[in-house]
Amino acid sequence: MQTEPNSNPNGQDVLLPPDGDDVPRVQDLDLNLLKAFHAVYVEKNVGRAALRLGMTQPSVSHALSRLRLVFRDALFVRTPGGxxxxxxxxxxxxxxxxxxxxxxxxLDEGAQFCAATSRRVFRLHMSDFAESAFLPTLMRELDTRAPGVVIETHHIEDSQFNMAIESGRIDFALGHFPHASSHFHFSELLQERYVLLMARRVARRLELDEHFTLGLNAPDGLHFIAVTSHPQATELLERYGLTSRVRLAVPNFMVVPAILSRCDYALIVPHTVARAFSTPGDSAMFEIDDASTWPVNAYWHRRFDADPGHRWLRGLLMELFRIGAREPFDSWLGAPLDLAPDSAHNA
Known part of the structure; x- marks a missing residue:
């Protein structure tokens, strides 16, 4: 095979293969060769290109030699300045x-998430009380930090819960889901418990002071709303013989604030929901004997751990709601709610 001489950047002759029908192939290249070409083209000097790349000068020269063979061209020739x-x-x-x-x-797409300009849609599965407790604070923060981000909430049947998270149909699930797959990652946001909630006027009429705790001592004339989606609350009513006092049963909490504002009923409700539904000065909340606690978690599939947007929202949820032993409402639902009628009435 005949070859023709040409000059490399160091002034030495190099042998180029003769022209032929063959064309360069992608498999003849690697990323380092293209980076070397780009650096030499920009710097117009092999030594400076080597410094730019963090390589030795012989390594850059070797890369150029390989490129000359691929493209059948000298590519760069020596001049007095480089x-x-x-x-x-x-x-x-x-x-x-x-x-x-x-x-x-x-590469940047997989490593960056710009909350301020993103228009990404995040899909959350939330229990009814999680929506009431978390969404107002979350959306207030998103309006400031990520005004283009959209939140969609979905209610998924228990039978579809694990599949929805595994498939990515749901980015996060917020709530208490004991049936969640062991393959999911989760972080505890808070420990929840049930409390007794009523309008302040009802507490005044029944003369309930700040030391009242619901148990077997429920006063006459106290009637209840039952939320059928929370069997634990129903169990507490049964434990203390109060099921006969239930005047209304509803499937979720959404209608509760309107009913409490007009009717003299009480209900057993998760503590955080009581905080979300309460208007300071108009509501009273009391503890319940032997009311157990349970964790409220954020769940996600581990395959999304490294997704930048997913990591950003996960961090925001932890920042806003994972607050250790402190009462959650003190930091993100407003001023603490009095547990009993106001002092003026007691006086």
Whole structure:
């Protein structure tokens, strides 16, 4: 095979293969060769290109030699000030620059999430009380930090819960889900418990002071709303012989504030929901004997651990709601609610 001489950037002759029908193939290249070409083209000096890349000068020269064989062109020739690109190299430079930018954009997409400009939609599965407790605070923060981000809440049947998270149909589930798969990751947000909630006027009429605790001592004339989606609350009513006093049964908590504002009823409700539904000065909340606690968690599938947007929202949820032993409402639902009628009435 005959070859023709040409000059490398160091002034030595290199042998280029003769022109033929073969064209360069993608498998003849690797990313380091393109990076070396780009650095030499920009710096117009092999030594400075090596410094730019954090490589040795011989390594850059070797990369250029491999590229010459691929493209059958000297690519760069020596000049008094460094090297100059050949016409072929000048034509290649634009394409190589675009390729490197595309690759960098691809890598950036997997490593960055700009909350301030993102328009991403996050889908959350939340229990009814989790919606009441978490959404107002979460949306207030998103309005400030991520005004283009959209939250969709979904109610998933228990039989579809694990599949919805595994498939990515749901980004997070917030609540108490003992049937969640062991493959899911979760973080505890708070410990929840049931309390007794009523309008303050009802507490005054029944003369309930701040030391009252619901048990077997429920006063006559106290009637209840039962929320059928929370069997634990129903169990507490049964434990203390109060089921005969239930005047209304509803499937969720959404209608409760309107009813309490107009009717002299009480209900057993999760503590955080009581905080979310209460208006300071108009509501009274009391403890319940032997009311057990349970964790409210954020669940997600482990395959989304490294997703930048997922990590950002996960961090925000932890920042807003995972607050250790402190009462959650003190930090994100407003001023603490009095547990009993106001002091003016007691006086």
């Amino acid at each position: 090297v100059e690109a050949t016409p072929r190299a000048q034509r290649l430079a634009g394409s190589i620059d675009r390729v490197l930018r595309i690759l960098q954009d691809m």
